[in-house]
Amino acid sequence: MKTFLPQKMVQVLVLMAFTILLQVTLARAGQIPTLLQLDITHIHENNAIGQVIGSFASDPASGVCTYALAEGADDTDNNSFTITGNALKAKEVFDYETKENYFIRVRCTDAVGGTLEKSFLIVVADVYEVTNHVEATNLVTPNGDGKNDKWIIRNLPAHGNNEVRILDRSGRVVYYKRNYSNEWDGKTSSGELLSEGVYFYVIDFGAGLNLFKGTITLIRDRNR
Structure with a gap:
């Protein structure tokens, strides 16, 4: 035996489903990172391996982000760095006289999988020896x-x-x-x-x- 819902109740359920879908969509859109920053983009030569260069940050609306080095444009020197938490660290000892400009590409991923990628230039500062x-x-x-x-x-x-x-x-x-x-x-x-x-x-x-x-x-x- 089939049971049919009243027309008005069907309309209410459809409206509720649409509202929930809209809320989820808007919340999801609001969480996608739209800003990725690195507070310090230079390091003095003759540094220690593991030395922190700077810290990443994203727009607050995206919530907690996970940061990682990413493949793509300007990822030339990714292997010279590592990321722990939101900290960019040196993976080698830099020498200004050998090379002064390093390019990296970083991905920020939020809690629901939204991502943003950005390239950064890291400059090695000369230290008077x-x-x-x-x-x-x-x-x-x-x-x-x-x-x-x-x-x-x-x-x-x-x-x-x-x-x-x-x-x-x-x-x-x-x-x-x-x-x-x-x-x-x-x-x-x-x-x-x-x-x-x-x-x-x-x-x-x-x-x-x-x-x-x-x-x-x-x-x-x-x-x-």
């Missing part, structure tokens, strides 16, 4: 004869980001200069004459570089 370039004289004779009157550091980085400290034998800082430009002539930071003898210097170039250290012999009158 102090130990290969900097030279500092080890003798200062400030007697006005034009020879060794000032302490000279050759091949300082052009950006001038350095801090120089000169210490006596007890470890006391007697001279300090930020952005040193070859002006020390055997005096303290306040302009007082220092005694003859051996002094120690420390040059800090920042950016996580190793300190550059050595000694200076100060002689007031080399002709005596």
Whole structure:
């Protein structure tokens, strides 16, 4: 025996089904990622393997996304990187002099399978390799004869980001200069004459570089 629903009830059920379908469709459309960003797109050379370069983010409406390297346009250097969670990490040690531009392609997948892909350019920043370039004289004779009157550091980085400290034998800082430009002539930071003898210097170039250290012999009158 067949049972027939009243016409009005059929219309109500059809309307409810359509409403549910529309809601699901709209919710699904709202979750598809429409934005994919990487907050930092550069890394200094001589990095550590596994070093975090930057973090990915997508538009909040797409909910939680899973990030992965993807094949496609501009995926040339995918093998040089890895992604953990939303963090892009270095998979090798980069050298600016060898290569400075790396291209990767990344896919963002939301909880319901919606995807968005985007290419990124990762730039390797040059680090001034102090130990290969900097030279500092080890003798200062400030007697006005034009020879060794000032302490000279050759091949300082052009950006001038350095801090120089000169210490006596007890470890006391007697001279300090930020952005040193070859002006020390055997005096303290306040302009007082220092005694003859051996002094120690420390040059800090920042950016996580190793300190550059050595000694200076100060002689007031080399002709005596």
